[in-house]
Amino acid sequence: MDASLKALFDAADRAAQKAYAPYSNFSVGAAIRTPSAHIITGCNVENAAYPAGTCAEAGAIAAMVAQGETKISEIAIVGLKSNPCYPCGACRQRIFEFSDAATRVHVRDGATGEAVTHSIDALLPHAFGPRDLGID
């Protein structure tokens, strides 16, 4: 793994350490790199009212948008306990909203620690997205 991807995974690891996951005990971290080379992270934040909990990717995307950025160049997702930690269906949709064909989604192979990389199209084929509503 090259240094830039390692930096992204390191940021995701640090975010996972901060996760608030007392119910599932499954901590997740996500780190987004934007075209302006910023790294923006998120972690899952659970809630006693279970459906109110939020995923790591959702937190990272919300922070990215709050910082005025709307493009994901690449995103790394890690679980503290178990890898690979693939984005859930709803998070694939969230990532798609801010992706293009070049966006890379990285998870970590649980055995080797190496990155496994996919396009968002591979993870969410035939996606419904902004284009369907006339927004490019």
Ligand code: THU
């Ligand atoms: N989780 C994420 O943060 N991202 C995913 O894509 C998969 C699931 C979280 C949600 C919940 O807090 C815990 O992992 C167990 O589902």
